[in-house]
Amino acid sequence: MQRILITGANGQIGSELLPELRRRHGAEQVLAAFHKKTPDQALLDSGPHCFIDVRDADKLAQIVQEYRIDTIFHLAALLSALAEEHPQLAWDININGLCNVLETARRLHCAVFFPSSIGAFGPQTPPVNTPQDTIQRPTTIYGVSKVSGELLCDYYQHRYRVDTRGVRFPGLISYRTPPGGGTTDYAVEIFHAALTEGHYQCFLRPDTKLDMMYMPDALQAMIRLMQADARQLLHRNAFNITAMSFTPEQIAAEIQKHLPDFSITYRVDPLRQAIADSWPRHMDDSCARQEWGWQPDFDLPGMVEDMLDKLARQLQQEQSHGPDQD
Numbered sequence: 250m251q252r253i254l255i256t257g258a259n260g261q262i263g264s265e266l267l268p269e270l271r272r273r274h275g276a277e278q279v280l281a282a283f284h285k286k287t288p289d290q291a292l293l294d295s296g297p298h299c300f301i302d303v304r305d306a307d308k309l310a311q312i313v314q315e316y317r318i319d320t321i322f323h324l325a326a327l328l329s330a331l332a333e334e335h336p337q338l339a340w341d342i343n344i345n346g347l348c349n350v351l352e353t354a355r356r357l358h359c360a361v362f363f364p365s366s367i368g369a370f371g372p373q374t375p376p377v378n379t380p381q382d383t384i385q386r387p388t389t390i391y392g393v394s395k396v397s398g399e400l401l402c403d404y405y406q407h408r409y410r411v412d413t414r415g416v417r418f419p420g421l422i423s424y425r426t427p428p429g430g431g432t433t434d435y436a437v438e439i440f441h442a443a444l445t446e447g448h449y450q451c452f453l454r455p456d457t458k459l460d461m462m463y464m465p466d467a468l469q470a471m472i473r474l475m476q477a478d479a480r481q482l483l484h485r486n487a488f489n490i491t492a493m494s495f496t497p498e499q500i501a502a503e504i505q506k507h508l509p510d511f512s513i514t515y516r517v518d519p520l521r522q523a524i525a526d527s528w529p530r531h532m533d534d535s536c537a538r539q540e541w542g543w544q545p546d547f548d549l550p551g552m553v554e555d556m557l558d559k560l561a562r563q564l565q566q567e568q569s570h571g572p573d574q575d
């Protein structure tokens with residue numbers, strides 16, 4: 250990894266991966282690709298950037314050539330619930346965008362990181378200790394695009410020797426940039442609500458168990474996998490990785506240990522509940538542990554403590570300085 254491009258650089262993952270890679274490799278080495286939404290000034294000022302729609306193959310190739318990019322973290326995508334509301338758009342962005350990235354990588358010799366998801370599984374998948382290689386019959390367009398993406402990345406690796414790598418992320422929890430349009434978004438919203446309102450109305454049933462991960466672990470996973478010795482990798486793409494597995498009532502109880510007055514109620518959103526019910530409860534991530542040393546640092550208590558502390562400080566700062574302007 251010498252010269253890096255991040256697509257979706259102002260999304261939930263991108264806005265945290267960008268500063269981390271710039272800290273490690275130098276700001277000039279990491280090009281941020283934003284889409285329409287103007288990122289906050291701090292991200293804009295932090296190093297080179299461009300605006301691109303990943304469906305524009307020519308512009309993508311031109312940028313990769315111009316900046317002599319050798320590694321692409323392709324993070325631009327629509328999340329599960331939003332994708333279900335706009336299936337054709339989701340296919341266009343999630344699949345045609347990825348095809349453009351892979352073709353560019355093939356022609357201009359780049360490595361590619363592609364994030365798949367627990368969404369790549371479906372109701373026929375074993376939901377507990379979900380194996381690395383198992384039945385994948387997702388019932389959402391998001392899941393269909395993720396399985397197709399996993400297969401496309403494998404295809405480009407064995408057919409053209411493009412160095413594609415990737416993981417299946419669980420729900421990601423972070424304080425800097427909120428996710429948008431996902432099914433696991435409740436696990437981020439709950440912290441904002443706990444600190445600002447003291448109450449949260451959850452859109453999933455209290456007993457809905459899903460895999461989750463705190464963002465610092467997600468960042469180290471991406472970087473560690475991209476730096477791993479290729480000879481150790483039996484799988485290349487779509488490694489199951491998880492850090493914790495909990496339900497809304499379990500995370501609420503953990504938050505109540507710090508904020509005893511916090512309360513939660515439930516008003517189920519049928520769309521997102523159906524999506525969550527089709528996903529695994531807990532994945533087996535032993536292949537990632539064996540092949541490239543995956544090891545999360547944060548469990549549920551550690552994540553909740555850190556999240557409340559960091560988010561409280563961020564909210565305080567926003568109150569005294571005002572939020573970043575678009």
Ligand code: AKB
Nearest residue numbers: 328329366431432433
């Ligand atoms: C979503 O909820 O859509 C994402 C995911 C699990 O892929 N967070």
